[in-house]
Amino acid sequence: MAKHGKKYLEVKTKVDPDTLYDPKTALELVKETSYSKFDGTVEVHIRTGLDPRQADQQLRDVVVLPNGLGKTVRILVFAQGDGAAAAKEAGADFVADDDEWIKKIEGGFTDFDVAISTPDMMAKAGRLGKVLGPRGLMPNPKAGTVVPAEDLPRAINEAKAGRVEFRLDKTANIHVPIGKVSFELDQLYQNLSSLMNAIRRAKPAAAKGTFIKKVTLTATMGPGVKVDTNQALAME
Structure with missing residues (x-):
């Protein structure tokens, strides 16, 4: 140990x-017992009763946290033409609109927190699965990160505001950040x-037994x- x-x-x-x-007392304790010199992240760890091996018991969705995450979210958008222009105007940090960008990411560039793509660019983005997949950065329709060009401003604004994806991992757990230790308790x-x-x-219809077995908060x-x-x- x-x-x-x-x-x-x-x-x-x-x-x-x-x-x-109770949730409020737990959050108070997390704030009180955080001992890092930096502003720590408050995380939720959830043990579920789902079976991640079963396709009909998968759980993956997104939530917009009303008070954000307390950090700057860097966004890369795969788009071209009007979509690329809309992404730049909406505040995307990087716009991957050509093969040079694909090569750059293939070479290991992942200096961003969220990747969003228009449907017509998914063929190119899909080639980056080995780089983006393990880091949870691959655009996905279920996570709301594959959107038509006209929806890019909304998707970018939500991501910057505190839009968080949560998903079941291979051990039937869910891990999600919900803000910083410095946040007010109510936030x-x-x-x-x-x-x-x-x-x-987001509970799957095929879930059996106890859905949520354990909830733990930590800094x-x-x-x-x-x-x-x-x-x-x-x-x-």
Whole structure:
């Protein structure tokens, strides 16, 4: 087992590992026990009862967090012609509109947080699966990142405002950032509420047994705080 430092052990005493906290108290504890010198990220880790091997039990969707993520989101858009012009005007950081850009990304350029594509550019973007796929950057219609040129301004604005994708991983877990430790408690609560509502709505019809088994909140550097799942799913 990994050894924890003195600071971690100090703050860990403030969290009872056997208590399932209500969402607001859990967020208060996460803020209180974050011990990084930088402004840590508050993360939600959810253990589901889904079977990721089953195609009809996949879970993947997006949510726009009302208070954003507290960071600058860099956006690359695959588009050409009018779409490229619309993307630049809407504030895209990079517009990949030719083969030079494809080669650049093939060479390892991934200095962006979200990739959006128009449908006509997906053939080219699709060639970048080995680079973008493992980093979760491949544009996908289900995630709302493949849109017609006229929808690019909306998609770009949402991504910059705090649009977050969540998806089931191979171990049946979901991991999502919901803001910074420096956020006001109410801001984090609203973001968590929006996320839990979106996950509840995205529940696959084929889900069996208990849908959400465990919800844990943590800061980048800080102990995990367990949340009462019933209260988390009932957030408004």
